Amino acid sequence: MADEVFRHDGYLSEFESEVTAVDGDKVVMNLTAFYPGGGGQVCDTGTINGKRVTEVRYEGKEIVHIVPGNDFRPGMRVWCSLDWDRRFDLMMGHTGEHLLFCSLHREDPDLAITKIYISPEDKYVIVNHDVSWEKIRSALAFANKAIRDNLTVRKTVMARNDPDLAKVRIKLDRIPEDEEITVVSIGDIDYSACSGVHVQETSELGMLFVDRKVSAGRDGVAIHFKVGDAAADAAISLAATCLEVIDETGSKPELVVKTVANMKHNLEAAAEASKEAAKKGVGSLEPETVGGTAFYSGVFPGADRKVLAEAVEKLKAEGAVCAFIAVGETANIMLGSGSPKVDCRKVLPKVLGMFGGRGGGKPDFAQGGIPDASKAAEALEALKKEVAGLLEN
Numbered sequence: 001m002a003d004e005v006f007r008h009d010g011y012l013s014e015f016e017s018e019v020t021a022v023d024g025d026k027v028v029m030n031l032t033a034f035y036p037g038g039g040g041q042v043c044d045t046g047t048i049n050g051k052r053v054t055e056v057r058y059e060g061k062e063i064v065h066i067v068p069g070n071d072f073r074p075g076m077r078v079w080c081s082l083d084w085d086r087r088f089d090l091m092m093g094h095t096g097e098h099l100l101f102c103s104l105h106r107e108d109p110d111l112a113i114t115k116i117y118i119s120p121e122d123k124y125v126i127v128n129h130d131v132s133w134e135k136i137r138s139a140l141a142f143a144n145k146a147i148r149d150n151l152t153v154r155k156t157v158m159a160r161n162d163p164d165l166a167k168v169r170i171k172l173d174r175i176p177e178d179e180e181i182t183v184v185s186i187g188d189i190d191y192s193a194c195s196g197v198h199v200q201e202t203s204e205l206g207m208l209f210v211d212r213k214v215s216a217g218r219d220g221v222a223i224h225f226k227v228g229d230a231a232a233d234a235a236i237s238l239a240a241t242c243l244e245v246i247d248e249t250g251s252k253p254e255l256v257v258k259t260v261a262n263m264k265h266n267l268e269a270a271a272e273a274s275k276e277a278a279k280k281g282v283g284s285l286e287p288e289t290v291g292g293t294a295f296y297s298g299v300f301p302g303a304d305r306k307v308l309a310e311a312v313e314k315l316k317a318e319g320a321v322c323a324f325i326a327v328g329e330t331a332n333i334m335l336g337s338g339s340p341k342v343d344c345r346k347v348l349p350k351v352l353g354m355f356g357g358r359g360g361g362k363p364d365f366a367q368g369g370i371p372d373a374s375k376a377a378e379a380l381e382a383l384k385k386e387v388a389g390l391l392e393n
């Protein structure tokens with residue numbers, strides 16, 4: 001088996017090695033510092049004798065380097081170089097994940113990790129249930145204090161029956177019986193079984209920041225985080241956005257969450273009131289009689305389309321014709337006809353076209369929208385004229 005340098009030295013990025021086997025693009029060496037990926041962390045990339053290493057992975061117990069177009073032969077001495085910026089970012093990310101989770105776990109002892117993902121583009125930990133932003137805020141304060149305190153990150157090997165294993169975050173069933181247990185500790189605040197690559201001191205992380213949390217379905221909630229300069233950049237950018245929101249709402253930082261919650265509540269109440277008003281408005285409409293047919297029409301700001309559609313359904317069953325417009329950000333027009341003289345499928349698209357809108361339907365019911373809601377009344381007049389022309393004949 002090759003000497004897997006990354007297991008005891010995460011900082012070796014340039015090294016000499018010897019090729020032991022080649023099979024097309026696949027290259028095996030007797031010593032390697034290329035991390036083959038694992039524990040949610042993606043693999044290293046780099047070069048061997050100047051040729052790109054596009055992927056590194058375990059095949060059985062062997063670490064296989066994918067080097068397209070290589071001309072290596074067994075026994076050849078080669079010079080290897082890791083893409084160090086990428087590797088260091090992954091080391092920071094992996095250490096950041098340990099630190100973030102232990103900090104969140106202090107706030108919520110029922111929290112458990114479902115999954116981890118560490119790549120240069122994205123870093124997240126999926127936990128079994130949601131965590132409030134208030135708890136994330138406290139966890140981040142703790143984690144960033146640990147970064148400033150420059151705690152030592154240590155790797156130790158423990159036996160399966162070591163009583164100290166009790167304080168270690170570990171999924172023993174996932175570690176093969178014959179494999180030794182590597183435990184990564186951060187100062188005395190966290191002990192976790194892990195065979196990945198990590199930094200040596202927490203200060204190397206610079207900063208840890210959570211910039212997003214999203215549902216991960218049945219797995220729980222994905223908490224996305226950043227480390228180092230990327231964390232600082234994200235924090236600055238998000239802080240500026242928050243300040244803009246605070247300004248826009250005329251609130252204060254300490255009150256803005258409450259302000260927005262109130263606004264949301266008021267908006268919902270207003271929408272509910274408009275819906276009720278529209279329902280009443282439709283219910284109390286008086287029809288005109290055109291060519292012997294009852295003709296209902298009206299514009300309803302903030303109306304629920306379902307309410308209007310139900311009214312149309314009822315009135316056309318009584319033989320009436322109705323033209324209703326629900327006005328929101330756009331204007332939604334519906335035309336229902338209980339009269340053989342009015343084919344909705346023909347009349348409505350004609351009027352919609354006059355106002356840059358589109359729509360369609362069946363002979364007894366059609367609907368569509370126009371982009372400029374301020375033209376609703378005008379559109380209704382045009383529609384009424386068309387319908388009246390048909391009913392009068």
Ligand SMILES: [Zn+2]
Nearest residue numbers: 094184194196
């Ligand atoms: Zn780790």
